[in-house]
Amino acid sequence: GAGVSQSPRYKVAKRGQDVALRCDPISGHVSLFWYQQALGQGPEFLTYFQNEAQLDKSGLPSDRFFAERPEGSVSTLKIQRTQQEDSAVYLCASSLRFGFGETQYFGPGTRLLVL
Amino acid sequence: AQRVTQPEKLLSVFKGAPVELKCNYSYSGSPELFWYVQYSRQRLQLLLRHISRESIKGFTADLNKGETSFHLKKPFAQEEDSAMYYCALRAHMDSNYQLIWGAGTKLIIKP
Numbered sequence: 001g002a003g004v005s006q007s008p009r010y011k012v013a014k015r016g017q018d019v020a021l022r023c024d025p026i027s028g029h030v031s032l033f034w035y036q037q038a039l040g041q042g043p044e045f046l047t048y049f050q051n052e053a054q055l056d057k058s059g060l061p062s063d064r065f066f067a068e069r070p071e072g073s074v075s076t077l078k079i080q081r082t083q084q085e086d087s088a089v090y091l092c093a094s095s096l097r098f099g100f101g102e103t104q105y106f107g108p109g110t111r112l113l114v115l
Numbered sequence: 116a117q118r119v120t121q122p123e124k125l126l127s128v129f130k131g132a133p134v135e136l137k138c139n140y141s142y143s144g145s146p147e148l149f150w151y152v153q154y155s156r157q158r159l160q161l162l163l164r165h166i167s168r169e170s171i172k173g174f175t176a177d178l179n180k181g182e183t184s185f186h187l188k189k190p191f192a193q194e195e196d197s198a199m200y201y202c203a204l205r206a207h208m209d210s211n212y213q214l215i216w217g218a219g220t221k222l223i224i225k226p
Contacts, residue, residue, distance in 0.1 A: 003158075033213060042119070042201050042216030043159075056213070091159070098212060100147055100205065101166065106159040 002026070004107035006092050012113045013082045021077045021110045025094030032075050033104060034067055035091040043091055049075060050098050082114045117142045117206050121217035128192050129225045136187040136220050138176075138202030147205040148178055148185040149214065154198045162187075162200070172196070197224045 005024040013019050025032050031050055035043035036059075045059040051072035060067070064083075069075040079086055089111050093104040118141045128134055140146060150162040163171045165178040165185060176187045185202060199221050203214040 031212065035214075035216075040124075040218070042121075042203075042218045043214070044216070045213040048213060059213075095212075100212065102212065103161050103164075104214060105161075106151075108158045 004092055004094055004105055006090075006107040006110050008110060009108060010111050010113075012115065015084060015114055016081050017114075018078065018080045019082055019112065021079075021090050021112070023075045023077070023092030023094075023107060025073065025075070025092070026096075026105055027073075029094035029096050029105075030072075031095040031098045031102065031104075032069060033093045033095075034075070034077050035093065036061075037089040037091055037109070039088070046077070046090075079112075082112075084114050087112055087114045117146075117204055117215045119202050119204050119215055119217040121200075121202055121220050123220045124218065125221045125223070127223040127225060130194055131191050134187075134189045134192045134196065134222065134224075136200050136202075136222065138185045138187065138217060140183050140185065140202075140204050142183070142204060142206055144206060148176070149203045149205070150174070150176055150185075150187050151201045151203060152198050153201070159201070192222075192224045194224045194226060197222055 007022045034046040037043040047057040047067045049069040064080045066078045089109040091109045092107045095102040120139045148165040152162045174189045201219045202217040
C-alpha cells in the first residue's frame with residue numbers, strides 16, 4: 001500500500017515568505033508527527049496529532065510555526081515569515097495507533113531552503 | 116532530559132569486517148530504543164527495536180541498561196549496508212510518543 005507522502009519535496013522560499021508543507025499519512029493511521037531535521041543532525045520533534053487533536057506542540061520553535069490536521073487525515077505545517085534558520089528537511093511520520101510499541105512510518109521529507 | 120548520543124559521525128569499514136555503531140542514551144526510566152536506517156535517496160525506515168529482540172539484515176542490538184547503551188552490530192558487513200543510521204529513544208514518561216534522536220552515523224562499507 002501507499003506510504004506516507006509529503007509535498008512539495010523541495011521548496012525554495014525568500015526570507016519573509018510564508019510556506020505550507022503537506023503530509024498525507026498512511027490511510028487509517030491515528031497518530032501523526034512532524035519533525036525538523038537540520039543538516040547533519042537527527043530529526044527533532046515539532047508537534048504531534050492524535051486524529052484531529054494537536055496534543056503536543058512543544059517542539060514548534062516559534063509562533064511562526066503552525067500545524068493543523070482538521071479532518072484527522074492530511075496535515076499541513078505552515079511557516080510564516082520564513083527565516084534562514086528555518087532551512088531544514090521537514091519530516092512527517094504516522095503510526096496506526098497511539099501508544100508505546102507503535103512503529104512510526106516516515107515520509108520522504110520536504111527540503112526547505114530559505115534564501 | 117532525555118538524550119541520545121551517537122559518538123561517531125562517520126564509520127568506514129571493509130566488506131566482511133564486523134561493524135558496531137554506538138548509541139548511548141540518558142533517561143532514568145524504562146525507554147524504548149530503535150535503530151532507523153536511511154539508504155541513499157530513500158526515506159527513514161525502521162531497522163529494529165529493542166523490544167522485538169530480532170535480527171534484521173544480519174544486524175542485532177542489545178539494550179544494556181547498566182551502560183545505557185544500544186549499540187548496533189553486524190558480524191560481516193556488506194556493501195549494501197552503506198547508509199545513515201540513527202538511534203532513537205521513546206520515553207515512557209511522555210504521553211506524546213515522540214522519538215528523540217541521535218545525530219546519526221554514516222556507515223561506509225569499502226569493497
